[in-house]
Amino acid sequence: MGEVFWLILTVACVVWYSTITFYVAIKGVGDIKNILKSLKSNIDENKTD
């Protein structure tokens, strides 16, 4: 019983971790672009004020 639980959890970890790494690697690039864009406009606004 205990062995089956840890086997399922191990498989779930490897599958989930592989999937989330791929997904976050793609989507995270967009987040970085957005955060840099937002901070740049914030700095530009302060310069014009």
Add this chain to the structure above:
Amino acid sequence: MTGFTIIDGSIVGLYILGTMIAGIMVRKYVGKVDHFLLAGREMNVYLGIASLAATEFGVVTCMYTAQNGYELGFSGATPGIIMALSMLIVGYTGFCIKPLRNSGVITIPELFQKKFGTKIRWAAGVVIVLGGLLNMGVFLRTGGEFLVMVTGLNIHYLEITMTILLIAVAIYTILGGMLSVLVTDFLQFVVMSLGLISVTVLILINVGWSNLTATVTSHYGAGGFNPFVHPKMGWPYVLFNVFLNFSVVLTWQTIISRLLAAKDSKTGSKIYKGTSFFFVARFLIPGIWGIAALTVLGTDITGGSSLYAMPQLLNKILPVGLMGVLVAAMLAADMSTDSSYMLTWGSVIYNDILAPFRKTKWSEKKGLFWNRTIVAIIGVFLLFYGLWYPLKGDLWTYLGVTGTIYQASISTLLISACYWKKANSWGAAGAIIVGAAFPITFLVLEQLPMTASFAKSIGPYYSGIAAYIFSGLAMIIGSLMKPKKED
């Protein structure tokens, strides 16, 4: 002995160069203290998940979770399951994190000022920094020992290697603050994950699942699969970890800084939910490496400590190329952890401990200067404390006990500040004193030769559980004792 070749060295060198360039390039976007400490509160979900996962997995994490696997079997991954559940519950309910993020504060103690006053804010800042610095103090040497054992590097180069690594991390953290941390964390998350997944698959194929379970059964019996029947664990271990991990989710500075850097509380909740299962992987994956070390190497470990079993296994089984990927992954893990720890604990020093010295508002330029100086000072502390503190007992317990110095009280204060109207400064002061007294006393007793055996007989779990329970009681009793007219 060494399996580290020029190909592996090139992979590592390219990775470090890429990280440094990325970290330094974003410094031009940092113009204010708010940008430096919280990246302008513009962080979105996926970057938040990558950053939180990368920060919460360092070489030190890999070492203690592998040690758990080696010494406790699969049951050693129990804290990961508890932490994942805690993250999920808090993420779904918004318990404490919603009011905290909505308050717009930079740090948790800043929230306490509104409820408990200036002195409690300052005291909370002091215990947070004390617990955090003691906790991260062991990172550098442990990380260095891992690299020495995996790569076969001469032990005499440990200090200089880790010093160079820390300086590299400090440079981009000082220049770019949270923004550099987030961008480098993202790169580090990808590299770290590739390394962790590929090494785990290699171990599962080479050692085999049935051999792993057979090893656990022969060494630990049913206790290797069930923490409640493990002779070294039992209910005190599980209960201590329930308190510890729930309070980590609510108050651990590196986690909270991601919540406060998020665009809003909804984004913060999504980051919590999205990262929750990572904490199972964080304990189980290196735990499997530790069990594999027990399977392949047995109990005859060079250096004597179970902490060294997993790196010695990796040195033995990793092929050229994958060794480079692993070392790059572990450096990534270590760099992301060090940078984030220096920045986020530095933010408490600046925002809360130095608050009494900022009677008038400081200019952004002065604020940035002091934040950068604090990060540099923490880096120097890490270098010296990390090289001379003699670690006793297992690493996870040391980290749990030092973390409890503030987590017991700060989680009590946070819950009270958010949800208990009668909570006041007397209760808060009592909770801070009691919450810190138990773990500090235990650490001192453990270090003194005269009392070491007494400390061992009590064990870290009972002292940890007591810290949480009595801290809560101190809050209730202290708050009820304070005369109403003084509210």
